[in-house]
Amino acid sequence: MYYAIIALILVICVLLSLVVLAQNPKGGGLSSQFGAGGGAAQMMGVKRTGDLLEKLTWGFAIGLMVLSLGSYVVAGHAPSGPVRSINQQRALETRIPATSAPVAPGAPAPAAPVAPVPAN
Template identity: 90%
Template sequence: MYYVIIALILVICVLLSIVVLAQNPKGGGLSSQFGAGGGAAQMMGVKRTGDLLEKLTWGFAIGLMVLSLGSYMVGGHTSTGPVRSINQQRALETRLPATPAPVAPATPAPTAPVAPAPAN
């Protein structure tokens, strides 16, 4: 199921990019390139084509967001926690060497008092 959702996300991304490129922002754009002499604009009217492209853009964008959240819900996490990258998993599995217990400083052995050297 997860891979089906990912495939749908990829298809929607391609369609969304085509629809965005086909829009006519301020005269120009790729929408005038489709058909002979702008046949789509003459057949449906410029306003209707713009409305259709805008609705398709919003629909694909909303669909992309819903499918992205759905992919997380379906396969984005497991019962033990979120899916991690290989590097994160290895870092969590690696055990650091145990630190040795702090050694108490050795007390010096009692020494006999040293007599000062005679002065010459």
């Protein structure tokens, strides 16, 4: 399921970038290059083509956000899940030693023992 959502995200990204490249508010975008002499713009009219491209842009952008949030939910976000990076794994394995005696107010804090860094 997760991989299907990722595939849909990639398809929407490609379509969104094509739609964004096709539009230009000054009329010089790729939308005038389709067909012989900008047949798509002549067939539907420049205003209607711009409206369609704008609606497609918003639709693809909203779809991309929804699928991105969906992939987060499907992948699982529980803290007991798998560790995804070596830095996160080392941070979870590191134990900070607790001080044995409380420090009196105004007294200097005892030096904490430093744990040796493991070699890779």
